[in-house]
Amino acid sequence: MTIAVTGATGQLGRLVIAALKQRVAIDDIVALARSPDKAGKLGVSVRPFDYATPDGLADALSGIGTLLLISSSEVGERSAQHRNVIAAAKQAGVGRIVYTSLLHADTSSLDLAVEHRDTEAALAASGIPVTLLRNGWYTENYTGAIPGALAVGALIGSAGQGRISSASRADYAEAAAIAASVPDHVGKTYELAGDHGWTLADLAAEVTRQTGREIAYDDLPPNDYAHRLQDAGLPAEVAQAIAGYDVAASKGALFDDGRQLSRLIGRPTTPLADAVRASLA
Template sequence: MTIAITGATGQLGRLVVGKLKEKLPAREIVALARTPEKAADLGIAARAFDYDRPDALAPALAGIDTLLLISSSEVGKRGPQHAAIVAAAREAGVGRIVYTSLLRADTTPLSLGIEHAETERTIAASGIPHIFLRNGWYLENYAASVQGALAHGALIGAAGEGRIAAASRADYADAAVAVLLGTGHDGKTYELAGDTAFTLAGLAAEVSRQAGRDIPYRNLPQADYAAALVGAGVPVPFADLLAAWDIDIASGALFDDGHQLSRLIGRPTTGLADGVRALIG
């Protein structure tokens, strides 16, 4: 069995590779990266895999039994990039695709869901056996917010009382490994999220507790939050996206209490206190 991981030099990819190496011989794991040289420290074979060069993708997938397709980081380009990868997988005879999607990708109000749902349809139509890992929010997504709150004395957002069932990137990596190495998963879609949800006010309270000083949560109108992000140096288009996502979060887009993630990895997911401790450093 040979497993290949796209985006192997990224934050999630590196975690998955490290965990796989604890369970498999290194020769059975292949890193796929736009710049293979960046994968040298992973200790496994690395192949060039540039999403924007579709003609070179199938040769890079030769001999691969299972492909972990970690979604591209290029929002707006994911649809065609992922479609090219799926086409290459068919051409190369890949036996199975595991795709990191988004929580409730087919129904979420989050704009991120559009490309994920499109990719799921593309994979399903390919006829290749597949598993969809619909990952919820990463606790690490709040790293910049927490550091900003520590620096300026308040955590800001526009998510109101929306509950966020986040988990750590390591939790999601464990889920990927469980599916890659387990049996009975083909054809399944997993809605993955943290065991315990929190609001941004709850996040601020935990930051306050660990920092030893009061850091309140300030809920802002969408436009004001976007403007504050721009003032902090976030590019306008991304600031607008972040503020819009917070409005969706307020309506429940990131809440889930199905506990599929903890069942899949066989342990509780990372809690808010541990997550904040890591973010504070």
């Protein structure tokens, strides 16, 4: 069974390819990449693949048994791009699609959920057997802010006391590799999140513990947070979106205590302390 991975040169895609190489024969893995020249070090077969260019997608999926559709990084374009891929998969006779969706996509208040719901509906309508991996937040989304917090002595956000059940990219990549390589997961939907929820205040406290420097969590009104992000160089639209994610987190949108991810990968998810340590290293 040949497994193809879209977005194979991305941060998640590269980790998925590495995880798959531990589970299946290298000849059974195909990396799909918009820029194949960036995939040379993956060590597997590479085919050109651009979500936004329907022509040629079906040819790229020829002979593929399972397609891991890693959601596009182009927010606002995802629905159309994913529909291109699904149509091509049907034309090529792909046997199953594994899709990286969003935690509680069917009920989530996050703006991001709309395109994931649309994609899930398109998958259901396609008639192709599907496995849905509804991924929670990456811990790296937050540990990336640690250098800035150390520079100013505070971690800022608008998440209040909302608990975030994040996991590392490597955790989600391992789950994707397992779901794609084991037929038992056909037709299943997994709500994937970290074992232990934490708040931004907890993150600040962990940075304080590991560095010996007092880092506070400064909870800001969303508009103030967005303006601070803009001052740091982010585009206004991106800054507003990030502040909105924090507001959703304050209302529980990023929390899940079902531990489906750790059960799927057969080990505990990466603890926050380990993620902070890796970031500081």
